Amino acid sequence: MKRLAVGLMTTPEYNEWLVKRINDNIPGPSQENSQSVEEHLRVVPSELEIIKQDFEKRNTKLEKKIEQMEEEKMNLRLDVDV
Template identity: 50%
Template structure:
């Protein structure tokens, strides 16, 4: 009797045909369509914010490059001034 539980048993199913009511079909279509993300106002607003951030980042990078260039010019002029000062002595 105990060994009977170790066997796998299969149940036969009787399939007559699709038993889908029109209400079920409408519900299923609506359920599927509700799960599809559409272009919502929140989604478009997040895209606008992303564009603003990207533009701000590009602007900040340009300003940083400009500051680096100015810093290099300043260091070069300081070296030149030091060199002229030492050569006068």
Template identity: 80%
Template sequence: MKRLAVGLMTTPEYIEWWGRRINDNIPKPSQGDSQPIEKHLRVVPSELEIIRQDFERRNSELEKKIGQ
């Protein structure tokens, strides 16, 4: 028994429609409500910076006690 192999017939119009159909499901950000990314970021100090700040705080407390 013979089998017929039929390839997909895609036209440029079909390919364009298929691409739009898929991309229509992706919500696009609205330009009116856009805010700078910096508004959502915060600076997190490194572990070394935290240790340095703690050292400076303790050092200043000890200097005050020595001064008294």
């Protein structure tokens, strides 16, 4: 009984070309969109935190407006008294 062993019949040049070809298709790290470690690990605020910050800004604006109106009220009283 005869056996026929069939193996890969490739040349060393082909093997080198194949390895380069496969490795050339692997994308390397892009320098254009690279982020620093700090940027990558930066915590994105949650929706609740964003709403809270917005509320605090509006609250501060309203407090200033109330103070201005109270000053105007005091000035108007002074004008009436005079």
